[in-house]
Amino acid sequence: MPTSSITIGTPLSSTARRALLLGSGELGKEVAIELQRFGIEVIAVDRYANAPAMQVAHRSHVIDMLDATALRSLIESEQPHFIIPEVEAIATATLIELEDEGFTVIPSARAANLTMNREGIRRLAAEELGLPTSSYRFAASEEEFRLAVAAIGMPCIVKPIMSSSGKGQSLIRSEADIAAAWIYAQEGGRAGRGKVIIEGFVDFDYEITLLTIRHTGGTSFCDPIGHTQIDGDYRESWQPQAMSDTALAEAQRIGHLITENLGGFGLFGVELFIKGDRVWFSEVSPRPHDTGMVTMISQDISEFALHVRAILGLAIPNIAQHGPSASYAIVAEGESDLLAFGNLGTALAEPDTQLRLFGKPGLNGKRRMAVTLARDESIEAARAKARRIADTIRLIY
Numbered sequence: 001m002p003t004s005s006i007t008i009g010t011p012l013s014s015t016a017r018r019a020l021l022l023g024s025g026e027l028g029k030e031v032a033i034e035l036q037r038f039g040i041e042v043i044a045v046d047r048y049a050n051a052p053a054m055q056v057a058h059r060s061h062v063i064d065m066l067d068a069t070a071l072r073s074l075i076e077s078e079q080p081h082f083i084i085p086e087v088e089a090i091a092t093a094t095l096i097e098l099e100d101e102g103f104t105v106i107p108s109a110r111a112a113n114l115t116m117n118r119e120g121i122r123r124l125a126a127e128e129l130g131l132p133t134s135s136y137r138f139a140a141s142e143e144e145f146r147l148a149v150a151a152i153g154m155p156c157i158v159k160p161i162m163s164s165s166g167k168g169q170s171l172i173r174s175e176a177d178i179a180a181a182w183i184y185a186q187e188g189g190r191a192g193r194g195k196v197i198i199e200g201f202v203d204f205d206y207e208i209t210l211l212t213i214r215h216t217g218g219t220s221f222c223d224p225i226g227h228t229q230i231d232g233d234y235r236e237s238w239q240p241q242a243m244s245d246t247a248l249a250e251a252q253r254i255g256h257l258i259t260e261n262l263g264g265f266g267l268f269g270v271e272l273f274i275k276g277d278r279v280w281f282s283e284v285s286p287r288p289h290d291t292g293m294v295t296m297i298s299q300d301i302s303e304f305a306l307h308v309r310a311i312l313g314l315a316i317p318n319i320a321q322h323g324p325s326a327s328y329a330i331v332a333e334g335e336s337d338l339l340a341f342g343n344l345g346t347a348l349a350e351p352d353t354q355l356r357l358f359g360k361p362g363l364n365g366k367r368r369m370a371v372t373l374a375r376d377e378s379i380e381a382a383r384a385k386a387r388r389i390a391d392t393i394r395l396i397y
């Protein structure tokens with residue numbers, strides 16, 4: 001476990017503190033940069049070469065992170081002080097073994113294991129902790145799936161138990177959607193065909209991510225982040241999301257309970273649906289959240305910096321908010337290994353704007369490649385500005 005008496009040595013020497021990132025996308029890239037700021041030796045891992053975090057790490061490895069043998073042998077040879085999962089698709093049973101052997105997994109191997117699979121985290125939240133969630137069933141065959149849809153009722157949402165960013169997710173509105181939803185869920189799972197979750201559709205007013213940080217000084221919350229999703233994938237987020245005091249208190253109660261159970265130190269993205277004063281738990285990422293990219297402009301310590309401070313056992317006495325802010329994802333669609341971004345000269349002409357180009361090496365279908373960030377007098381103005389920047393940028397491929 002990290003402690004407040006941590007010492008940090010010199011990277012690439014015998015005194016180095018080494019962090020190994022399992023997953024090296026846009027979120028890992030920002031975590032790597034924050035680790036670098038503290039002089040941590042950063043080792044980036046993913047299933048493909050030149051992933052974003054690899055481009056800012058001390059070194060990198062390409063392995064199948066779902067392969068237990070490959071994962072164990074890499075960790076044994078690198079001997080990291082911190083193993084930081086950045087995606088769900090990891091052989092998490094191996095992380096549990098490695099933690100037992102003395103390695104530190106962020107926030108905990110159990111958290112990575114439970115959240116890699118929707119069944120693990122949903123049963124914990126709803127059945128053990130009694131948190132309010134949508135109705136749900138699991139199905140391992142098409143027959144079970146049809147029975148589950150009938151039991152839950154329509155509209156309902158189907159997702160592979162192992163997937164993220166909306167992959168394999170669809171909404172069933174009527175009988176006509178059922179067959180296609182099963183096929184899409186079977187094709188969209190990150191670990192191939194398998195079990196699905198069927199969730200009753202929650203008719204929420206809005207949804208939030210409550211960034212919750214477990215650190216040596218206790219538990220802290222960032223202001224709630226509102227967001228919109230298309231086909232289960234985040235497109236736009238803003239902070240702060242206006243909420244009633246009752247709904248905010250309930251959101252924090254849920255955030256506290258679930259993260260306390262998962263344990264360890266680090267930042268979590270607690271996803272919640274809100275209608276009036278009612279709050280439903282949806283899921284939780286035991287790591288920075290895509291919707292939380294807005295904190296790179298809204299907070300003095302971003303979600304990535306907060307994750308690193310918590311991991312290193314450093315104090316987090318306050319989280320200053322800079323005012324209404326928004327992020328807008330740039331999602332490209334097509335086939336290319338030579339994507340370029342044009343018209344950048346005017347993109348950032350307005351005050352209080354920022355841009356992150358992730359440097360992802362290829363595009364095959366739909367892929368989030370960049371994000372725009374903006375701050376303004378109001379959430380509406382910040383959202384409009386973030387969108388204007390995205391509309392200005394020309395994707396060339």
Ligand SMILES: Nc1ncnc2c1ncn2[C@@H]1O[C@H](COP(=O)(O)OP(=O)(O)OP(=O)(O)O)[C@@H](O)[C@H]1O
Binds near residue numbers: 157163202231282
């Ligand atoms: N039961 C539900 N009722 C209503 N909307 C839902 C439900 N489940 C999911 N959604 C919508 O789909 C979005 C994505 O769902 P979810 O977070 O479960 O998918 P995901 O693949 O894990 O995405 P990510 O990896 O981006 O978190 C939610 O943010 C919400 O907008």
Ligand SMILES: NCC(=O)N[C@@H]1O[C@H](COP(=O)([O-])[O-])[C@@H](O)[C@H]1O
Binds near residue numbers: 023024026086087360
């Ligand atoms: N909702 C989870 C999420 O946003 N994860 C982020 O996307 C990357 C994968 O992107 P890719 O699919 O373009 O490789 C992950 O590595 C992580 O940074």
Ligand SMILES: [Mg+2]
Binds near residue numbers: 271283
């Ligand atoms: Mg989600």
